[in-house]
Amino acid sequence: MRPPRRVVADRVTLAHGGGGKAMRDLIEDVFTSVFAPPGMEDQARLMHPSLLEPGAQLAFTTDSFVVSPMEFPGGDIGTIAVCGTVNDLAVGGARPLWLSAAFIIEEGVEIATLRRIARSMQTAAEAAGVRIVTGDTKVVGRGSGDGVFVTTAGVGVIPPGRDLMAGNVRPGDVAIVNGVLGDHGAAILAARGDMALTTDVISDCRPLNLLMEAVLAAAPDLRCARDATRGGLASALNEIADAAGVGVVIAETDLPLRAEVKGVCEILGLDPLYLANEGTLVLFVPPEQAEAALAAMQGTAAGVGACIIGQATAAHPGTVVMKTVFGGGRIVDMLVGEQLPRIC
Amino acid sequence: MRPPRRVVADRVTLAHGGGGKAMRDLIEDVFTSVFAPPGMEDQARLMHPSLLEPGAQLAFTTDSFVVSPMEFPGGDIGTIAVCGTVNDLAVGGARPLWLSAAFIIEEGVEIATLRRIARSMQTAAEAAGVRIVTGDTKVVGRGSGDGVFVTTAGVGVIPPGRDLMAGNVRPGDVAIVNGVLGDHGAAILAARGDMALTTDVISDCRPLNLLMEAVLAAAPDLRCARDATRGGLASALNEIADAAGVGVVIAETDLPLRAEVKGVCEILGLDPLYLANEGTLVLFVPPEQAEAALAAMQGTAAGVGACIIGQATAAHPGTVVMKTVFGGGRIVDMLVGEQLPRIC
Known part of the structure; x- marks a missing residue:
């Protein structure tokens, strides 16, 4: 050459x-x-x-x-x-x-x-x-x-025999994310400069394939995983609920969020559930494998902050509900209109 | 669904x-x-x-x-x-x-x-x-x-054993195109409307995979093929000459050109050798398989107009020369600058 x-x-x-x-x-x-x-x-x-x-x-x-x-x-x-x-x-x-x-x-x-x-x-x-x-x-x-x-x-x-599909999720399955939500969206917003925001948040963009292999080794009955990119966690959960015909319940107090991202969202009136991520996924595992999956994720660079955020349920199929800090429940719909243009 | x-x-x-x-x-x-x-x-x-x-x-x-x-x-x-x-x-x-x-x-x-x-x-x-x-x-x-x-x-x-690479061409190999040159470029120019050109030329865009299979069945020692898209036939031939370390000689009188495309080129001062095509290729075969390749091409919808345009030579390695209608020879270089922006 x-x-x-x-x-x-x-x-x-x-x-x-x-x-x-x-x-x-x-x-x-x-x-x-x-x-x-x-x-x-x-x-x-x-x-x-x-x-x-x-x-x-x-x-x-x-x-x-x-x-x-x-x-x-x-x-x-x-x-x-x-x-x-x-x-x-x-x-x-x-x-x-x-x-x-x-x-x-x-x-x-x-x-x-x-x-x-x-x-x-x-x-x-x-x-x-x-x-x-x-x-x-x-x-x-x-x-x-x-x-x-x-x-x-x-x-x-x-590989032979692997079948991760959103439709596989069953009531009782546990929902886990690998880390804090919304960093990419918040970093892009701040970098755009037209909001006069200053923040130290950096995008979460990173490859997740090594994390996925670690989870699959530890929790072989993993049902499905989805990266929460455009449309954020809310859209990923809704797609899963829709495909599997299950409901999903998440707890607001369990959602991992940086204080800075919370702050950006409060100032701008945004919901962190809809902020884009570029290295954050949500996955569903049978309850008996949840601890193993969590530990495996936490052992990888991209999963140090992994935590359980909720569960699939037979109630309200196709609908995602968040238990709020005040004890109520609110429906988390798919994003309807535009959130942030040109986020990814 | x-x-x-x-x-x-x-x-x-x-x-x-x-x-x-x-x-x-x-x-x-x-x-x-x-x-x-x-x-x-x-x-x-x-x-x-x-x-x-x-x-x-x-x-x-x-x-x-x-x-x-x-x-x-x-x-x-x-x-x-x-x-x-x-x-x-x-x-x-x-x-x-x-x-x-x-x-x-x-x-x-x-x-x-x-x-x-x-x-x-x-x-x-x-x-x-x-x-x-x-x-x-x-x-x-x-x-x-x-x-x-x-x-x-x-x-x-x-498939196993197939090896079509520009570097395979040897002196003596015959160059064949599957049809007229420059239709796509001329059609785009006319469609752009800012030249006040009217022409009936339509783009040659079409798939070439069935033609390729027909040629490979008829001429199993096919050396290489290249579609003459951006940069036109001139660039495709130069890439082949460069990769194989051979010269290429083509004859101006053998180049298949529509009268309308010739006309557009003359009016605008363009060289049809550099016009883009979207369903036209040039291929090189050993001389003893040239007739079989040509016949196979002519038997396909995309190859009805197939014809021999030249030959590889040991002389002037890396250089493409065109014998002109006047009997002289001119070097056909790769396109140096821009030809037609947004042609494909």
């Missing part, structure tokens, strides 16, 4: 998306020199022995990321583009293996910004033990995009 | 990207009701017997599509988003199986436009025999995007 060429421009121009030399230079210098994909052909050629196990399934998912600002405390759009897709695979029971990364770049973006995003992606990929194996770059004119949009797709393997 | 919900709004709002009910309605009504993915979980769970054949490889690729205008004679952004990724897999020797589709939608886009794009995608997927199995939707504010951007990723299987 030839040594990486150097892009000498400071900013991206339309020529960097035209399919010619400038594009090839940009891709080789900024992206493939960092990701080190297995080949330079348009498509990656891959195989992994776990795919060949009888009964194994291939898992395939995608997400576009349009977060504004692109860089924020605790990460950047590259970090969440990798973590988000890794986590989608992991909560479905898959072991993530390979990612693709497609960039839509607005003319005028600084090359240095792209380099930082690429490095964040590679760092997150290494933390998750996955490889970025193929990609694409398009450039749109000024005003036809907004900085950088990143779309990742991910391929993983679901 | 519940019956599809109906989106009643005429246009996309930020709420359609917020992660709540409005988003779920949009996804179920506009996208999953058309694509009919195998499940409603975030990730698709898949398996195909061809993946399990000893020596088979998994192929994985991605592309973002940002074409402007989104709808043009012969297709729309949905058609090329499916065909582009199918073709990337096919020219690498893979049999495409599954696609993901991620949408970045600007606030204000008409729901009816999204419905047309989704239907175009499904039509193209059916023509290629692939399934759209997973997806994502994000909404950006007015002025932060431009209509709809679509990113597809594709997974396919390379």
Whole structure:
């Protein structure tokens, strides 16, 4: 392979998306020199022995990321583009293996910004033990995009016999989260700067696949897991209640929340149950395996703050109810309208 | 599965990207009701017997599509988003199986436009025999995007023993294209309307995987194939010459060009060798299999216009030379700057 060429421009121009030399230079210098994909052909050629196990399934998912600002405390759009897709695979029971990364770049973006995003992606990929194996770059004119949009797709393997589906949850199952809620949403809000908020909260974006493997080893009857991204914990719980035909009861006093996040929510009139997370999941386990699952989570970097927040119930199927600090119960609906635009 | 919900709004709002009910309605009504993915979980769970054949490889690729205008004679952004990724897999020797589709939608886009794009995608997927199995939707504010951007990723299987790589081409190998050049670029230019061009040329966007299988059956020693998209035929040939360390000689008189495309190029001072295509490929075969390859191509819908355009040579390695109508030779370089922005 030839040594990486150097892009000498400071900013991206339309020529960097035209399919010619400038594009090839940009891709080789900024992206493939960092990701080190297995080949330079348009498509990656891959195989992994776990795919060949009888009964194994291939898992395939995608997400576009349009977060504004692109860089924020605790990460950047590259970090969440990798973590988000890794986590989608992991909560479905898959072991993530390979990612693709497609960039839509607005003319005028600084090359240095792209380099930082690429490095964040590679760092997150290494933390998750996955490889970025193929990609694409398009450039749109000024005003036809907004900085950088990143779309990742991910391929993983679901080992034989694993079946994590929201529909599996049964009454009595215990709901556990791996840590505090709403950090990503609060960090983005503060980073946006138009609220004059100052806070030390940083995004929770991180890969959850190692945590998922630890839980599955300790609690083999894990019913399902879901990352509480757009729409927050409230939407994740509602999707599960809906799919399984069970009710869910959570206790407000058990919800792990940072004082700073509570404060941001009180000032802005937001509900932390709807704030986005990028490294926080909720999972349901049979009650007899709840302690084992909790201990396994707490033994991982991403699960130190794990705690039980509630339980599935045969009462009010399809509905999530929160017992409030005042002893009442309120229905926690799915998010109806918009919460925070461009959060992920 | 519940019956599809109906989106009643005429246009996309930020709420359609917020992660709540409005988003779920949009996804179920506009996208999953058309694509009919195998499940409603975030990730698709898949398996195909061809993946399990000893020596088979998994192929994985991605592309973002940002074409402007989104709808043009012969297709729309949905058609090329499916065909582009199918073709990337096919020219690498893979049999495409599954696609993901991620949408970045600007606030204000008409729901009816999204419905047309989704239907175009499904039509193209059916023509290629692939399934759209997973997806994502994000909404950006007015002025932060431009209509709809679509990113597809594709997974396919390379059968055991297949090895199509640009580096395989040897001196003497014959170069064949499957049809006329530049139709997509010319159609987009005309559709853009700012050149006051009127032409009947329609985009060539179409899947090429069935053509590739026909060629491989007839000419098993096929060296490599490449679709001539961004950067046109000139860039594809240069990439091959570069990777294989061979020269390529093409004859101007042998290049298949519509009179209308020639006319558009003459008026605008463009070179058809650099015009983008979305269903046109160039392939190299050993000379003794050239006739068989040509006949096989001509027997497929996408290859009726197939013809030989040139040959690889040991002379001038890495360089593409065109013998002109006047008997001279000119170097056909890779595209250096931009050609036509937002062509694909």
